[in-house]
Amino acid sequence: MNIGLLVIGNELTSGMTQDTNSSFAAGQLNAQGWIVSAVMAVGDDAGAVKGALDYLLGVSDALIVMGGLGPTVDDITTACIAGAFGLSLYTDRPVLKRLKARFAGFNIPWTENNAKQAIFPEGALILNNPAGTACGFCLEQSGKPIIVIPGVPAEARRMMVEGVIPLLAERLGSREQILKRTIKVFRLTESRIDQELSEIDLNIPGVGIGFYPRFPQINLVITSRGTDAAMAKDNLKVAEQRIAGRIGDCIFGYDDETMEGVVARLLTDRGLTLAVAESCTGGLITDRLTDVPGSSLFLERGVVVYSNASKVDLLGVPASVIEKHGAVSKETAVLMAEGVRRLGGTDIGLATTGIAGPAGGTEEKPVGTVFVALSSGEGTACRRYQFRWDRRRNKEISAQIALDMLRRALTGGMETIDGTTSAYYGKICRSSW
Amino acid sequence: MNIGLLVIGNELTSGMTQDTNSSFAAGQLNAQGWIVSAVMAVGDDAGAVKGALDYLLGVSDALIVMGGLGPTVDDITTACIAGAFGLSLYTDRPVLKRLKARFAGFNIPWTENNAKQAIFPEGALILNNPAGTACGFCLEQSGKPIIVIPGVPAEARRMMVEGVIPLLAERLGSREQILKRTIKVFRLTESRIDQELSEIDLNIPGVGIGFYPRFPQINLVITSRGTDAAMAKDNLKVAEQRIAGRIGDCIFGYDDETMEGVVARLLTDRGLTLAVAESCTGGLITDRLTDVPGSSLFLERGVVVYSNASKVDLLGVPASVIEKHGAVSKETAVLMAEGVRRLGGTDIGLATTGIAGPAGGTEEKPVGTVFVALSSGEGTACRRYQFRWDRRRNKEISAQIALDMLRRALTGGMETIDGTTSAYYGKICRSSW
Incomplete structure (x- = not known):
């Protein structure tokens, strides 16, 4: 089954505005085993909308149209679509009544432009919007369903999942299974992963592997398709195991897992507590960790020690060490991790100090120099890294590598090397950072 | 001039993968006064590519094609395009030589699949790629330029700006001016802004206003078009002044400015120092502030006080206050701001404490309850907010509102009200939060 996607709006x-709806919708459709024939974006222009509808109907079995159902004058989708198919418009009284009740319920004054959201083409099936005011609708042209939903991302997403997919499944009938598994890899470049995977047999029927760089990590997506669901599942499992056998050392999670989520789970499961001292990462490590619900169970404190005085005050790093070795040094990083662990009374202390850029580099310690230290009851490990990105990306990769260092320590994978110049990590991980 | 955009790749x-190239390209083209006739995305399929090329050539004066120029087997764009127009392919020796030299220069082993990036359709003008290995190229069909560039975002962006726009300007000739100004608004909902703007005269020739919600803020974009650049500029200025006259209280920046950048500039310009104590925002405030180069000039320290012990240790909040009023309370927030300011020895202390969710709410303090406190030499202000988003968004809006509270204090706009229940802010800002 081929589905066409049309998003409408001058903002696109x-x-x-970055359209994220069509990508989300494509992912949903793909997971059902349907193919997206084409995605089109056109402006708020009746001619452009009609041209796109005609083209997409020619190459698709069904169409999903998103955007332009709101109350303002530039919301012209309903009128455009009705015009394109020669349908008249009417105001749906029950929808209008619900709209007014909704406004009253939220104590928002009713303005007449909102009545526009109760207007539909004749013969349309109205689709409820569980997350907003503008309903969607479904038409049929030449036996092909055309489903129209709002463009507000939160609304479009819920309606895709709760309304559009079930409706299409009902209209289009049964389909091939496509199973997916995302493997999340950190510390290997895309080309290095490609090279590693070329060494193993991934020639499995119906199985494909895609590379999706998501700085600073790479997501590998295995897809397995087939009409026999059990066989597709087995094939997926075989591919996953072979990949894990080759680069497992650099796999930190699967599917919806995040690095911070994995670290949080490892800490929580073992009842360990953590304190974090951040200089160059500026709070990004604790920001990520506190995105995980329940992070108060393990996160005792974080300190963002931008000034030397704060490193002395909050971590007990002697001013003499900072003066002798610099705030960005192995010595300072180690004392930061040990200090925050001691003062927080936690099982683990994690610290970063570095030069995020664009200024502040020296010949000996250029921009992108970062020290990450991890202290536990067993000792303290420190590593020096040299990154080569802009300020934000240097922060992001530093936070990720600090979390990964903790993850490896918690899973027994970390050597407690007091190394200061290694830009590499372990045997398999000879990437450029 | 109408330009069609085609992005190619099964990942889309x-x-x-979220396509961000076409949005970037559309913005660049729009700024030149050109119209994007349609954006299309199709998979790595020769038939789909041909169909899309034909459609877009029918509605456009020029085409930009992005993606699928890399070395791997799924990079089929060059072959597809040559096939679609009946052109043969050849290997360009100078490009091949440069490619090999580049690999040698980076000490990356040469693999034969990379030679694919030196293959072009006969007659193509080769476009240099300053940021990567895959060159672009330009063909002409029926007098219409077709420009093909790689899909790697960093490469596509540089090539758009440095290669594609100048080439199109040369091929397509002169054009109308379009000037833009982005006004960044916080604390007003979209519908509230709409209502405010309906009260002023924005009926200015060639001027349009667009609303672009970027949670938690709204960006208003004024566009002014005309062949007379000076008049377009004047019209833009008039619109901007009228809008600022109406909702200026809630405008925190313009164009590329960010809330953290504005706050950083205000602090740096006045030589003021800041210390931040975060509970529910988890480090997001200092993460944002440290994204600004030079933030070490004003940011003395940040503390992420997730445990009650850390609030006592790092901020001097008496345990009895936390016990009596709760960690999420006006009393604790005020003492957090005062404590971090005192212990950091800074001019200003900023603090957040709240319940980000999804758990932890009570009837009296439901999920989304957040207290923000600001302490300076003049006293301490504290406000209570009630948000209604998910955990991440509650963090984001709390961080933004804390930064905005500081911004307002620094620009003289903040009343030092010790209010605890106001969900509103000032006279103009009666939004829902």
Whole structure:
């Protein structure tokens, strides 16, 4: 089954707004075993909308149209679509009544422009919007369903999952199974992973592997398709095991798992507590960890020690060490991790200090120099890294590598090397950082 | 001039990768006064590529094609395009030589699949790629330029700006001016802004206003078009002044400015120092502030006080206050701001404490309850907010509102009200939060 996607709005063709709906919708459709024939974005222009509808109907078995159902004058989708198919418009009284009740319930004054959201093409099946005011609708042209939903991302997403997919499944009938598994890899470049995978047999029927770089990590997506669901599942499992056998050392999670989520689970499961001292990462490590619900169970404190005085005050790093070795040094990083662990009374202390850029580099310690230290009851490990990104990306990769260092320590994979110049990590991980 | 955009890749039509190139390209083209006729995304399929090329050539004066120029087997764009227009392919020796030299220069072993990046359709003008290995190229069909560039975002962006736009300007000739100004608004909902703007005269020739919600803020974009650049500029200025006259209280920046950048500039310009104590925001405030180069000039320290013990240790909040009023309370927030300011020895102390969710709410203090406190030499202000988002968004809006509270204090706009229940802010800002 081929599905066409059309997103409508001048904000999309002018580059003002990044369309994320069509990507989300494509992922949903793909997971059902349907193919997206094409995605089109056109402006709020009746001619452009009609041209796109005609093209997409020619190459698709069904169409999903998103955007332009709101109350303002530039919301022209309903009128455009009705015009394109020669349908008249009507106001749906029950929808209008619900709309007004909704406004009253939220104590928002009713304005007449909102009545526009109760207007539909004749013969449309109205689709409920569980997350907003503008309903969607479904038409049929030449036996092909055309489903129209709002463009507000939170609304579009819920309606895709709860309304559009079930409706399409009902209209389009049964389908091939496509199973997916995402493997999350950190510390290997894309080309290095490609090279490693070329050494193993991944020639498994119906199985494909995709590379999806998500800085600073790479997501590998295995897809397995087939009409026999059990066989597709087995094939997926075989591919996953072979990949894990080759680069397992650099796999930190699967599917929806995040690095911070994995670290949080490892800490929580073992009842361990953590304190974090951040200089160059500026709070990003604790920001990520506190995105995980229940992080108060393990996170005792974080300190962002931007000034030397704060490193002395909050971590007990002697001013003489900072003066002698610099705030960005192995010595300072080690004392930061040990200090925050001691003062927080936690099982583990994690610390970063570095030069995120764009200024502040020296010949000996150029921009991108970062020290990460990890202290536990067993000792303290410190590693020096040299990154080569902009300020934000240097922060992001430093936070990720600190979390990964902790993850490896918690899973027994970390050597407690007091190394200061290694840009590499372990045997398999000879990437460029 | 109408330009069509085509992005190619199974990763786009399967929803694996979010296409950001076409949005960037559309913005660049729009700024030149060109119209994007349609954006299309199709998979790595020769038939789909041909169909899309034909459609877009029918509605456009020029085409930009992105993606699928890399070395791997799924990079089929060059072959597809040559096939679609009946052109043969050849290996360009100078490009091949440069490619090999580049690999040698980076000490990366040469593999034969990379030679694919030196293959072009006969007659193509080769476009240099300053940021990567895959060159672009330009063909002409029926007098219409077709420009093909790689899909790697960093490469696509540089090539758009440095290669594609100048080439199109040369091929397509002169154009109308479009000037833009982005006004960044916080604390007003979209509908509230709409209502405020309906009260002023924005009926200015060639001027349009667009709303672009970027949670937790709204960006208003004024566009002014015309062949007379000076008049377009004047019209833009008039619109900007009228909008600022109406909702100026809630405008925190313009164009590329960010809330953290504005706050950083205000602090740096006045030589003021800041210490931040975060509970529910988990380090997000200092993460944002340290994204600004030079933030070490004003940021003395940040503390992420997730445990009650850390609030006592790092901020001097008496345990009895936490016990009596709770960690999430006006009393604790005020003492956090005062404590971090005192212990950091800074001019200003900023603090957040709240319940980000999904758990931890009570009837009196439901999920989304957040207290923000600001302490300076003049006293301490504290406000209570009630948000209604998910955990991440509650963190984001709390961090933004804390930074905005500081911004307002620094620009003289903050009343030092010790209010605890106001969900609103000032006269103009009666939004829902």
